[in-house]
Amino acid sequence: MFIRSITMDEVKLACTSSNECGAQEASSQKDTLLDLHNQIAHLFCTRLSENSIMVIQEKLQLMQRSSYYLEIQHDDSLPTADQQQQTLNLSDSTVLSLIDQRKLRRAMTLANTQVKLLLTLLGMLYEEIISGCRELEVFIIKYDQGLVDSDMAASTQEKLQRTHQYLNDFESRLTRNLGPLDLQNQLILNTGQYPMPQLSASLATKMPVMFDRCESRVTSNAAHLCWGVASQQSKEPCQEFEIHMKSLHPTADQDQFIKSTCQSYSIHFNNLTPDRYYQFSVKRVDTVNLVYGLWTDTIILKTVSVFK
The missing domain is CATH 2.60.40.10 (Immunoglobulins)
Incomplete structure (x- = not known):
């Protein structure tokens, strides 16, 4: 059996190659941490700036302090560009006499629940945004102190992505229409004498x-x-x-x-x-x-x- 001896040059070459790989890995990790640091710093200058956080808080307070109303529309025919759906005035005695009060109460309860769910969700998203902001601030401090390891970087990257998603969800919920409501039953009392008009329900918001x-x-x-x-x-x-x-x-x-x-x-x-x-x-x-x-x-x- 022939056994080749390893020369000293080969040992030096292997060590050099290993050192180069280690240096490249360290450089790559340093670049990754720097990129993460820059992403967070940019977020703090834009969507998580002090002014932006105040705007988010004010928007949430406006939603929490707004009044929400159930609107019933008569929509037998599709509205044209110059003709909107006719909104029925629920305080009108004639309109009330045509509507099944039990079904109307159910619609009011459904609308109330939908508003509460929206406000609860917005509140939770706001808390998650603030929580994410604090955790990202900790990363910046640790980074400046040279105390960031790969595990912390991975968890921070995940937190950064989730915070972006929470910000997007918060903004989309603010602009999303609360209606129309999904009414399983028509509100008009069915007397069997006349064709029942088609009604739709939606939520209107007043600041x-x-x-x-x-x-x-x-x-x-x-x-x-x-x-x-x-x-x-x-x-x-x-x-x-x-x-x-x-x-x-x-x-x-x-x-x-x-x-x-x-x-x-x-x-x-x-x-x-x-x-x-x-x-x-x-x-x-x-x-x-x-x-x-x-x-x-x-x-x-x-x-x-x-x-x-």
Whole structure:
């Protein structure tokens, strides 16, 4: 049997080759970590910047504070470009007399559930985005300290991909239409005398009502309050608002609680007591087709003192 001896040159060549492979692997890993670092840094400058996070939070709050309404459309014929589906007014007694109230309540419950699911999902996505932001920040700190290993890099890469997906899902849910609702049964009472009109149901969203804290003001015995609708540039006509006013003085009389409704975007209260705190709240007047709306804006103002 012939056994070839290994020369010293071959040993050096093998060692050199092994060292080169190790160096290439280390260089490749360093490039991978640097690329991951740059991806995260770019995300922090764009979609996860401080301003972007504030915008996401504000969008979530707007959705949580909005009012949601069930709308019933008469859609026997497809609407043309200049003719929309006719929305039925559920507060109209004639319309209500045609609708099966038991089925309407089911539709309202379905709509309420759909809104709650959407708001819960948006809240969960927001929490996941914030959680991902914290974990990605930890990676940046560890990277700068030279303490990142391959396992941490792999988990961070996965977290980065999931955070991108959460951001995409959050944005898509904000713009996705809440309707139409899938009604298994027609809402119209079937008397058998006439053909039943075809109805469809959808959810309409109205942005929250909020006090204009710059325009609202008090004197020694009066308060002038102004409000508007979030994200709404012009004032929509035919909107009805409910305003509450009460004194926060511990010995205030019961008649110092006032409830008013108006169709304007401002109201004036007279005969207030000087040097006293008053609490005011405003919201839209509840309607029969309101399925979800918890937000009421509140402001506390103190009347001016009167010195003798």
